[in-house]
Amino acid sequence: GAGVSQSPSNKVTEKGKDVELRCDPISGHTALYWYRQSLGQGLEFLIYFQGNSAPDKSGLPSDRFSAERTGGSVSTLTIQRTQQEDSAVYLCASSRGAGNQETQYFGPGTRLLVL
Amino acid sequence: RKEVEQDPGPFNVPEGATVAFNCTYSNSASQSFFWYRQDCRKEPKLLMSVYSSGNEDGRFTAQLNRASQYISLLIRDSKLSDSATYLCVVMRGGSYIPTFGRGTSLIVHP
Numbered sequence: 711g712a713g714v715s716q717s718p719s720n721k722v723t724e725k726g727k728d729v730e731l732r733c734d735p736i737s738g739h740t741a742l743y744w745y746r747q748s749l750g751q752g753l754e755f756l757i758y759f760q761g762n763s764a765p766d767k768s769g770l771p772s773d774r775f776s777a778e779r780t781g782g783s784v785s786t787l788t789i790q791r792t793q794q795e796d797s798a799v800y801l802c803a804s805s806r807g808a809g810n811q812e813t814q815y816f817g818p819g820t821r822l823l824v825l
Numbered sequence: 826r827k828e829v830e831q832d833p834g835p836f837n838v839p840e841g842a843t844v845a846f847n848c849t850y851s852n853s854a855s856q857s858f859f860w861y862r863q864d865c866r867k868e869p870k871l872l873m874s875v876y877s878s879g880n881e882d883g884r885f886t887a888q889l890n891r892a893s894q895y896i897s898l899l900i901r902d903s904k905l906s907d908s909a910t911y912l913c914v915v916m917r918g919g920s921y922i923p924t925f926g927r928g929t930s931l932i933v934h935p
Contacts, residue, residue: 816869
């Protein structure tokens with residue numbers, strides 16, 4: 711079946727511009743995560759959605775970052791007024807439910823470069 | 826101290842070798858443990874969960890040592906295709922937010 715998809719796969723933008731990154735989770739998966747991974751670094755948690763509950767935004771690094779999940783499916787991560795330090799790979803993952811033994815399935819990521 | 830720590834490597838081993846990685850975690854409330862594999866410029870994929878009693882999947886064996894707060898991954902009869910970065914993942918009880926280690930790089934050479 712279809713896995714997690716993300717778009718765009720690559721994005722080059724100028725400092726100060728806004729960007730939107732999209733994630734389509736696996737159909738039926740209620741949990742959705744956003745992470746970012748900088749070169750040589752581990753995955754940094756950003757935000758977590760579970761069903762209709764309020765998202766856990768505890769990992770968002772600044773108020774320039776926000777995310778939505780519409781209809782419990784597609785999610786959009788928005789970065790306003792991008793900075794060069796925002797350059798990273800942004801990964802989305804989904805899982806069937808909220809249990810802490812659930813496998814996370816990752817999308818291929820969006821590689822963001824801020825010039 | 827970081828919540829999850831791994832030796833970044835790289836571990837450079839010949840085909841057929843046995844290699845082991847450890848991952849230490851600092852929070853004693855940690856309850857769920859996983860190993861993920863990440864190939865170069867690809868997304869992470871689950872390799873195996875780590876159970877209290879230890880578990881094996883083919884050439885891969887995972888162990889948990891709660892007393893010393895570490896998990897391990899043993900790979901027997903290494904293949905070229907095992908070359909990747911291995912990510913340790915820890916989740917606290919009652920939390921759905923995993924913490925990823927920075928990964929251990931494995932290079933298997935002919």
